[in-house]
Amino acid sequence: MPYEAGTRVTLTRDAQVTAGDTATRGGVPGPLFLAEGLAGTVMGSTTEAGRAGQDYLASFDQQIRGHRFDAFAASLIDDLRQNVARVGAVNAGAGARTTYRVRFDNGFVLDGLEEGWLARA
DSSP states (O other): OOOOTTOEEEESSOEEOSOTTHHHHHTSOOOOEEOTTOEEEEEEEEEEOOOHHHHHHHHHHHHHTTOOOOHHHHHHHHHHHHHHHHHHHHTTTTTOEEEEEEEETTSOEEEEEEGGGEEEO
C-alpha cells in the first residue's frame, strides 16, 4: 500500500540504525535500533529502478574488499566486476521498488524504508 507524504505510519519491526561493527570500533554499546511500533510521518518517497544488479555488485565488492591481488588477478577481478555491473544495467527495470523517508516522533529520520517495514498508524 503506497504512502503519501504526511501519512502517519509505525514500524512493523525493529530497524537497525547503526552498523553492527560500530561498537567494536568505537568501544561504545551498539548497534542502535528503532523499536517496532515507533510512530512517525512519511516525508517523501522514491521509486528506485531494480536493485538486483546493485545488490550483486555490492555483494561482490564486499567479498573482495581488503584483499590484495597481483596485477593479473586484479585485472581479472575488474573484468568480472564490469560483467556484474553490465548484467545489473540490463536488468535495471526488474524489481522496481518504492522506498520512504520517515521522520519518527523521537526525531530520527530514516530514508530507504520499504513498504513492508511500515503500517498505517
